[in-house]
Amino acid sequence: MLLESDRLIIRDAKVSDAPFYFELFNDPDWIKFISDKNLKSIKETEKYLDDILLKNLQLGGLGFFTVILKKTNKPIGTSTALQREKVDYLDIGYGFLPEYRGKGYATEATKLIIEYVRNKFEQEKVLAFTMPENKASQKLLKNLGFTYVGLQNIFDDGEDSVFEYQFTPNTNLSNPLV
DSSP states (O other): OEEEOSSEEEEEOOGGGHHHHHHHHTSHHHHHHTOOOOOOSHHHHHHHHHHHHHHHHHTTSOEEEEEEETTTTEEEEEEEEEEOTTOSSEEEEEEEOGGGTTSSHHHHHHHHHHHHHHHHHOOSEEEEEEOTTOHHHHHHHHHTTOEEEEEEEEETTEEEEEEEEEOOTTOOOSSTTO
16 A cells, blocks of 8 residues: 655555654654554564554455655654444554654544555545543544544454544545645
């Protein structure tokens, strides 16, 4: 998978991205708002990515994707498109290194992922989950047109805020800067 905007490239994650993912997965906000992967080395992160990439191959276009800043060709974040057992629709997610937050990159990448899901999987809606205290992520989702639908136990660590984005026939997010 390869998606592009003016500033970003989104591609399948690679094992060679392990140093970046090690840094991202150990960011205090990632641990607080997403999960603690408990990865203590780049070698452990390589193994984790190897397992994830094998699963991605079996998911037919779903999985973890690396977000790269075009200007520097440096990984700055991750986007996901996944199918959870407990829900009927695909869900999207994102996480960025601290120095790349607040610059519109998550919004830009998420628009690309939403359009990708819409075109590839022909879903009528897409979901997103956040921890109830993750106000920044909730604000981003609302700004993208997601609607809060309530709390649901999606993961094993408690209830998450559930947001959904309903596709309309004329929705076009292909220009992520609009």
